[in-house]
Each structure stands twice: as C-alpha cells, then as structure tokens.
Amino acid sequence: MRKQIAAANWKMNLTLQQSEALMNELLAIPHTLNENQQAVFGVPFPYLINVKNKLSGKKNAFVAAQNCYDKKSGAYTGEVSAEMLKSISVDYVILGHSERREYFNESHAMLAAKVNISLENGLKPIFCCGEALSVREAGNENNFVETQLKESLFHLSAAQMTGFVIAYEPIWAIGTGKTASNEQAQQMHAHIRSVLAKQYGQAIADSISILYGGSVKANNAKEIFAQPDVDGGLVGGASLVAADFAAIINSLK
Numbered sequence: 001m002r003k004q005i006a007a008a009n010w011k012m013n014l015t016l017q018q019s020e021a022l023m024n025e026l027l028a029i030p031h032t033l034n035e036n037q038q039a040v041f042g043v044p045f046p047y048l049i050n051v052k053n054k055l056s057g058k059k060n061a062f063v064a065a066q067n068c069y070d071k072k073s074g075a076y077t078g079e080v081s082a083e084m085l086k087s088i089s090v091d092y093v094i095l096g097h098s099e100r101r102e103y104f105n106e107s108h109a110m111l112a113a114k115v116n117i118s119l120e121n122g123l124k125p126i127f128c129c130g131e132a133l134s135v136r137e138a139g140n141e142n143n144f145v146e147t148q149l150k151e152s153l154f155h156l157s158a159a160q161m162t163g164f165v166i167a168y169e170p171i172w173a174i175g176t177g178k179t180a181s182n183e184q185a186q187q188m189h190a191h192i193r194s195v196l197a198k199q200y201g202q203a204i205a206d207s208i209s210i211l212y213g214g215s216v217k218a219n220n221a222k223e224i225f226a227q228p229d230v231d232g233g234l235v236g237g238a239s240l241v242a243a244d245f246a247a248i249i250n251s252l253k
C-alpha cells in the first residue's frame with residue numbers, strides 16, 4: 001500500500017530559534033501516525049540536523065532537504081551535495097519545486113541528474129510538477145505535467161520508481177490561498193497515475209505516493225486528501241503554524 005504523507009516545506013523561513021519553537025510546539029500536540037502514514041519536514045539546510053535530532057525516537061517522521069546539487073563534489077561554492085545530505089542522515093529531498101524551476105532555471109535535464117544523484121545516495125526524492133495558470137487556461141495542463149515527468153523521471157527503472165513520491169503543485173495555487181478544487185486535484189492525480197501506469201505498469205503506479213500542494217490548509221486538507229489518488233500534501237505556509245500542520249497530519253487517510 002502506498003504511503004500517505006504530510007510534507008512540510010518551510011521554504012526560506014524561520015530562524016533557528018523560531019524553528020525550534022515550532023518543532024517543540026508541534027511535538028507537544030498529540031498526533032497519531034500509523035504504519036502507512038508519514039510526516040516529513042522539508043527544512044532549510046542549516047536546520048536539518050537539529051530537526052532530525054528532535055524527531056529521534058518518533059516513528060514515521062522524517063526530514064527532507066529542499067534541494068541538492070547535481071554534481072558529486074568539487075568546486076561548486078555554495079552548493080550542497082546529495083552525499084553531504086546522506087552523511088547527516090537526511091531521508092528525503094524535494095526536487096523540482098516550481099520556485100527552483102522559475103528562479104534558479106532548473107531544467108528537466110538538471111532535475112533528472114539531481115534525481116539520479118539523490119537515489120544513488122539513498123535519498124528519496126519528492127519530485128514536484130505542476131502547471132502555470134496560463135497553461136491551464138489553454139487546456140494544456142495534462143500534457144505539460146506529463147512532459148515534466150517524462151523528461152526528468154522516465155529514464156528510471158521500475159525498481160527505482162517503486163514507492164517513489166511525486167508532488168503535484170499547480171503554480172497558480174502555491175501561496176495564493178487558491179487551492180485546486182477536489183475535482184481538479186483528483187483529475188490531475190489520476191492523470192499522473194495513468195501516465196505512470198503506461199510507462200511502468202499499474203502495480204508500480206499504484207505504489208507511488210502523489211501528494212497535492214498549493215494552499216493546503218488545516219480546513220481543506222481532509223477533503224483534498226480524501227480523493228482516491230491524492231496521497232497527502234506538500235504544505236508551505238500552513239506548515240509554519242504548529243496547530244495547522246498537526247491538523248494536516250491528522251487529515252491523512
């Protein structure tokens with residue numbers, strides 16, 4: 001059975017002190033994660049070790065880096081490698097977020113290389129895809145997302161894709177307070193799963209967790225997560241508020 005995942009994406013927010021206060025508050029709120037559910041914390045690089053330590057002994061709770069570089073090591077001032085993340089026991093890495101594609105010009109090919117080096121180092125990618133408003137208005141969203149998946153993932157083997165994590169994040173819903181409707185989310189998630197099934201077979205497609213991202217909040221998470229092909233969420237703004245993210249974790253199927 002594929003995992004149901006509530007993944008926080010703190011983006012470039014919080015000081016160390018604020019991040020500790022947030023984690024302390026969150027960990028004090030009772031929540032239950034069964035074997036099939038996970039909470040993942042996508043935090044800035046400087047806080048990864050700290051958050052990992054705070055989660056020690058907690059079952060089904062993991063940390064994610066928000067990026068890594070596509071080269072192994074060397075003279076790349078300011079970059080962080082997958083091997084470094086592995087060496088501090090990071091579990092996941094968010095790749096291909098629309099903000100990275102837009103502001104840092106991350107291409108399909110670069111993302112394919114980042115996926116490869118992450119997998120080589122035992123990091124699980126949370127691979128983001130999603131269309132801009134103009135693409136949806138032109139009725140082209142299915143093809144657009146399909147291309148993102150094909151270009152950066154479809155070189156992977158069936159074994160590498162088993163249990164993979166994809167996040168569908170329509171750009172027009174990120175940080176705007178405007179979520180996709182339940183129907184829009186389900187329609188795209190079903191499309192993504194059918195594209196995966198065509199490439200890898202139904203069993204592998206059914207093992208892949210497809211998270212929805214874009215203005216997931218405490219008051220809408222349950223209905224979005226209830227859609228049959230939505231396996232949790234990648235959460236920005238609401239993950240910065242302990243009570244809200246706790247409620248989102250508790251909305252997992």
Ligand code: PGA
Pocket residue numbers: 009169173174175176177213214215216234235236237238
């Ligand atoms: P948001 O961000 O929840 O603030 O819309 C989601 C994301 O960008 O991952």
